[in-house]
Amino acid sequence: MFKIFDLTLQINGFPMQKAKSELQKIIAIPEEEYSHFIEQKKLEIVNFHLNNNPFYQELVGTESLKNWSDLPILNKRNLQKPLKERLSSGYTEKSIYLNKTSGSSGDPFIFAKDKFCHALTWASNIYRFGWYGIDFNSSYQARFYGIPLDFIGNKKERFKDFLSHRYRFQIFNLSDKILERFLNDFKTKKFDYINGYTSSIVLFAKFLQQKNIVLKTICPTLKVCIVTSEMLFDEDKILLEKQFGIPVVNEYGASELDLIAFQNPEGEWQVNSETLFVEILDENNTVLPYGKEGRVIITSLYNKAHPFIRYDIGDTGILDEKSTPKKTILKKLIGRTNDIAILPSGKKSPGLTFYYVTKSIVEDDGNVKEFVIKQTKIDTFDIEYVSKTELNLEQIQKIEAAIALYLEKGLVFTFIRKEKLERSKSGKLKQFVSLLQ
Structure with a gap:
């Protein structure tokens, strides 16, 4: 089959084949060697930015890494300055992937990834969605996301939807009249999966509950629902699975980083330990052991265009006691909910x-x-x-x-x-x- 999704990323300068190959090599690393791999990648990315990024050099205040724990915690406030002041040497706004954070935490800023790093993000997405039989080139997505309403922004996003084989449900108005239209779309379109903002999808499920409708019965092609951007509470997950008649998968990600954690088929919230390093710290920036609640601090191991090293994402969480360096499990995430x-x-x-x-x-x-x-x-x-x-x-x-x-x-x-x-x-x-x- 013609792979239009992969081809589109490749045309836009994202080296997908190289990224997929790299990801497979990482996945193949045995558990007993994984800790060494992570330490090596941490050292590489810090040294790169200490040598090539004036913004990070100034933040750290030293030219060499002595102890990982001595590195400063990077927060969103540090990043609220013009992007050109934060880019690594050799990167320009034309040679990178550029975007804005959602601002869902109230701290918005513009960020950058080098193109290989962003290709790895997509490779990671493709790999994890594949656990549930989803192929971005062929699976049809029911997308519960926002969309720019200005003419150019709207057309660009609609074109991206076309290339990505997805149908977008606008979530700015979720009145019963609009939700009835959503329901009619599910009756006529052969969707493979639902993906989008938790609160919007939960509202749709409550609408189905009022009508005593199970979505799978009117759209039998549906395989899975993947929720993101906001907290999924246990009672809402039960509601979704009942009203949709399909598994509900919890995704935790950040646009400036990558997929952070993704529920695996065993029901565990598995951390992306291939491209990220996740720590849980207390208020004194001391690393907490597995099982203890603290601030979620994340390092992007591959982003050379812009440092995200020991980055405080603004969430609180707990890593499971049974975690290992290769298979780290997020036991609990606190935060990420909107009214x-x-x-x-x-x-x-x-x-x-x-x-x-x-x-x-x-x-x-x-x-x-x-x-x-x-x-x-x-x-x-x-x-x-x-x-x-x-x-x-x-x-x-x-x-x-x-x-x-x-x-x-x-x-x-x-x-x-x-x-x-x-x-x-x-x-x-x-x-x-x-x-x-």
């Missing part, structure tokens, strides 16, 4: 919709450091933000236009600049909070 916004028209929008709204103020100059949106009344929202300079009228008008586009007209927004924002006990900044629920 649903209910609007005057009856429209329901997941909290992640606000990523698309606030994207209009996330600029590469790093002015807006953090933001959180609070729904105080059905038509009233506060946007609290931390920035070097106050938002100007032009920026506010941009946000208001995005609100009308993604949500609905007639909503009242108040902009409140703050010195710092309130965080949860885990240190997580919840981007959207509804005070109505």
Whole structure:
């Protein structure tokens, strides 16, 4: 069969064959040699950035690595400066993969990966989805994700959907009328799998529950549902499996890194130990043993364009006591949940919709450091933000236009600049909070 997905990545400069070959070599490393492999990759990536990345040299303050534990913890605040100041020597914005984080944690920034590193990310995705019989070249995806609504951004994303063999369900409006349309699409299209934001997929399952419909009975081609970006609670997983009639797989990833953990067919949340090194630290940056709860700190072992070394992703978690260097199991993840916004028209929008709204103020100059949106009344929202300079009228008008586009007209927004924002006990900044629920 013609592999249009692989070919598209190859045409865009991502060396997929080389990446797939590298991944297979890593997977083949025996358990007893794996610890040595990880230590070698850690040393290689740190030395590379100490020699080739002025931003990282300044952050570390030394030219050589003595002890891994002496390396600073990199946080999202460190990265809120123009990308060209963070790129490694020899890399330009034209020679890399460039993107923005979702800002779901309230700390958005622009990041980069070198093309081989990004190809490895895709190779890792392809490998893990393959556990469930999913092939990106041929399997048809029901995609519950946001999409830019501006003309060019929308067309680009739709074209990518076409090349990736996926059909996108817009999740900015999840009223019963819209969910009825979703249901009709499942009756007429031969989807192989569902993939997307947890909260949106759970809302769809609740709609099916009200109608007493099991999705597999009207779309028998469905094999698996893979949820991402937000927490999947146990009761929601039970609901999804009941109403969809298929296995539900929990994915934990970050766009700036890779797939971090992916539920394997044995039901374990298996950490991606091929391209990442995951540590759990306490508040004093001491490494905690397996079984202890702490901050999730991640090192990207292959990204040479931009350092993600001992990077605090903003989540709290526990690694299972039965973990090994090769097969590390994430026992628990705390965080990554967003509320649903209910609007005057009856429209329901997941909290992640606000990523698309606030994207209009996330600029590469790093002015807006953090933001959180609070729904105080059905038509009233506060946007609290931390920035070097106050938002100007032009920026506010941009946000208001995005609100009308993604949500609905007639909503009242108040902009409140703050010195710092309130965080949860885990240190997580919840981007959207509804005070109505």
